[in-house]
Amino acid sequence: MENEVLKAIQYRRTVTQNNFTEQDISRDELITILEAANAAPTHKRTQPWRFVVFQKDGLQRLGTALRAIYKDITPAEKYSEATELNMGKKATTANVAIAIVVNYTGELPEWEELAATSCAVQNLWLAAHSLGIGGYWATPGLINHLSAFLKLDENQKCIGLFYLGHHETEPREPVRSAIEEKIRWEE
Ligand SMILES: Cc1cc2nc3c(=O)[nH]c(=O)nc-3n(C[C@H](O)[C@H](O)[C@H](O)COP(=O)(O)O)c2cc1C
Numbered sequence: 001m002e003n004e005v006l007k008a009i010q011y012r013r014t015v016t017q018n019n020f021t022e023q024d025i026s027r028d029e030l031i032t033i034l035e036a037a038n039a040a041p042t043h044k045r046t047q048p049w050r051f052v053v054f055q056k057d058g059l060q061r062l063g064t065a066l067r068a069i070y071k072d073i074t075p076a077e078k079y080s081e082a083t084e085l086n087m088g089k090k091a092t093t094a095n096v097a098i099a100i101v102v103n104y105t106g107e108l109p110e111w112e113e114l115a116a117t118s119c120a121v122q123n124l125w126l127a128a129h130s131l132g133i134g135g136y137w138a139t140p141g142l143i144n145h146l147s148a149f150l151k152l153d154e155n156q157k158c159i160g161l162f163y164l165g166h167h168e169t170e171p172r173e174p175v176r177s178a179i180e181e182k183i184r185w186e187e
Pocket residue numbers: 012013014015136137138139140174175
């Protein structure tokens with residue numbers, strides 16, 4: 001069986017900064033992508049996903065913050081200047097970065113709000129893919145230290161940075177072990 005939705009699911013891939021082109025992601029494209037995220041399923045309609053979108057100078061500020069946090073939290077014996085520079089470069093070489101935030105309402109077990117936000121991220125990723133925009137979900141340890149920079153409330157937590165850019169990489173199918181290994185049929 002084949003249709004556009006199934007094709008998008010199969011061909012959505014992680015695309016990293018090295019493959020991003022110079023083409024800007026437009027505000028219309030971003031709104032389309034974020035509207036797709038906002039259509040995710042949500043128990044009790046708590047809609048716990050929040051997004052902080054970085055573009056232009058915002059990306060420079062994010063890069064500076066990532067470098068400073070890395071420097072701050074890394075023990076001297078593990079610190080490397082190359083890693084610090086690389087942390088900043090991830091932000092400054094993306095066209096857009098989106099901080100993914102869960103807004104815990106207390107109305108549901110936390111895992112349900114984390115799960116709903118993850119559904120929103122998959123929607124965002126598929127929508128971006130459908131527009132020729134690639135990206136990936138980055139979860140370095142320093143996202144646990146971003147709350148002040150992101151101006152998050154006490155009940156909010158950043159669960160990743162989603163880096164986005166237009167790209168021209170060839171479509172690739174997923175590398176996965178067979179689904180049969182992950183199913184037990186009860187008939
Ligand atoms: C919750 C989550 C966290 C991830 N964190 C990272 C990360 O920190 N760095 C990274 O390069 N990729 C990260 N990824 C992307 C995975 O590495 C990627 O999805 C996986 O290699 C499969 O490739 P595909 O997305 O092309 O199918 C993350 C994905 C998920 C779902």
